[in-house]
Amino acid sequence: MLVCYLTDEPGKIPAIRAALEPRYAVVPRVLGQEPIFAPSGVLMVDADLREGERVEQIKNVMRDLDAINEKLFVVHRHLHHLVAQAYALGATGVVHSVKQATSRLTQIEAEIRAAETGLDSPPTWMTDCGKAFAAMYSAIGSGKTIHLADAETVTTQIIASISQNGLNGWLDNVRKYHEGTFQHCLLVTGIAVAFALDIKFTSQDVKRLGIAATLHDIGKARIPLSILDKPGRLNPKEEDIMKQHPLIGYDLLKDIPGISIETLDAVKHHHEYLDGSGYPDALASPQISDLVRLLTISDIFAALIEARPYRAAMPREEAYKILSDMNGKLETSLVKAFRRAALAA
Numbered sequence: 001m002l003v004c005y006l007t008d009e010p011g012k013i014p015a016i017r018a019a020l021e022p023r024y025a026v027v028p029r030v031l032g033q034e035p036i037f038a039p040s041g042v043l044m045v046d047a048d049l050r051e052g053e054r055v056e057q058i059k060n061v062m063r064d065l066d067a068i069n070e071k072l073f074v075v076h077r078h079l080h081h082l083v084a085q086a087y088a089l090g091a092t093g094v095v096h097s098v099k100q101a102t103s104r105l106t107q108i109e110a111e112i113r114a115a116e117t118g119l120d121s122p123p124t125w126m127t128d129c130g131k132a133f134a135a136m137y138s139a140i141g142s143g144k145t146i147h148l149a150d151a152e153t154v155t156t157q158i159i160a161s162i163s164q165n166g167l168n169g170w171l172d173n174v175r176k177y178h179e180g181t182f183q184h185c186l187l188v189t190g191i192a193v194a195f196a197l198d199i200k201f202t203s204q205d206v207k208r209l210g211i212a213a214t215l216h217d218i219g220k221a222r223i224p225l226s227i228l229d230k231p232g233r234l235n236p237k238e239e240d241i242m243k244q245h246p247l248i249g250y251d252l253l254k255d256i257p258g259i260s261i262e263t264l265d266a267v268k269h270h271h272e273y274l275d276g277s278g279y280p281d282a283l284a285s286p287q288i289s290d291l292v293r294l295l296t297i298s299d300i301f302a303a304l305i306e307a308r309p310y311r312a313a314m315p316r317e318e319a320y321k322i323l324s325d326m327n328g329k330l331e332t333s334l335v336k337a338f339r340r341a342a343l344a345a
């Protein structure tokens with residue numbers, strides 16, 4: 001479940017993360033600083049409601065996030081007279097401490113789960129990921145810039161979901177509810193995150209790899225659909241066009257505020273091989289970073305286990321065998337380390 005934590009004190013963010021992650025996908029935002037993207041889940045507001053400016057900022061946020069049903073306000077006990085103010089701003093619940101907030105979140109999550117049981121609809125977190133991808137792709141289509149916040153939202157959701165339910169449920173849901181490029185990007189990110197969690201990466205590093213995976217094929221937003229969704233193999237000319245997507249992705253992202261050099265490197269170089277036979281720059285192994293090596297393994301594996309219009313999805317054992325046989329192209333020790341995450345039952 002997504003928890004968008006809105007505060008006027010950035011110093012409070014680490015404690016909230018420590019209390020709620022990885023069970024919940026926490027997207028922290030400082031009031032008045034960054035745009036908020038939270039299609040569902042819970043909005044948690046922890047700010048000083050005595051400040052007129054804060055109250056105005058919160059009113060604006062509440063207007064933007066009208067679609068979110070649950071709006072939890074943290075009002076510290078000694079400021080209990082502000083509870084009425086919280087409800088006037090649109091709170092659906094008020095808590096007095098992080099501990100209380102945690103138990104209220106557990107309740108909300110159980111209620112959402114109960115409401116979803118028996119319905120043949122995707123879980124909310126899955127819909128959120130789809131919406132965030134759609135927002136990024138439509139921004140590119142209409143010439144607007146992508147918000148890094150959307151990529152962070154998807155990545156945080158995926159990390160929370162895989163930490164809680166493992167990779168299998170994730171793969172099943174993605175294949176059931178998403179198609180084409182979105183399906184591919186969600187699968188690559190899920191696989192990369194499961195890989196990073198399995199080899200005990202720090203949460204910071206899981207997120208670094210996750211963001212790179214979420215954005216790795218964003219350049220495909222500019223590849224004609226006739227090529228992207230072609231129900232058959234691409235001819236050499238179409239293949240040349242398709243092979244432009246890493247550079248297009250790099251160009252689309254390079255000026256976005258907050259984007260890291262390593263994410264840009266991963267977007268541009270995820271089709272490079274250690275033996276220099278990849279594209280677009282035919283890099284040699286010393287020029288290929290560890291992050292890119294991990295991403296490339298996850299990307300190839302995801303592509304193999306996807307169903308394509310011209311071939312059925314490959315069983316995971318078979319896909320892993322193909323990776324293992326790509327001598328000289330992928331880092332052998334990483335492919336070996338990937339085995340457990342790839343084949344986890």
Ligand SMILES: [Fe+2]
Nearest residue numbers: 216217270271
């Ligand atoms: Fe790609």
Ligand SMILES: [Fe+2]
Nearest residue numbers: 188216217299
């Ligand atoms: Fe890819």
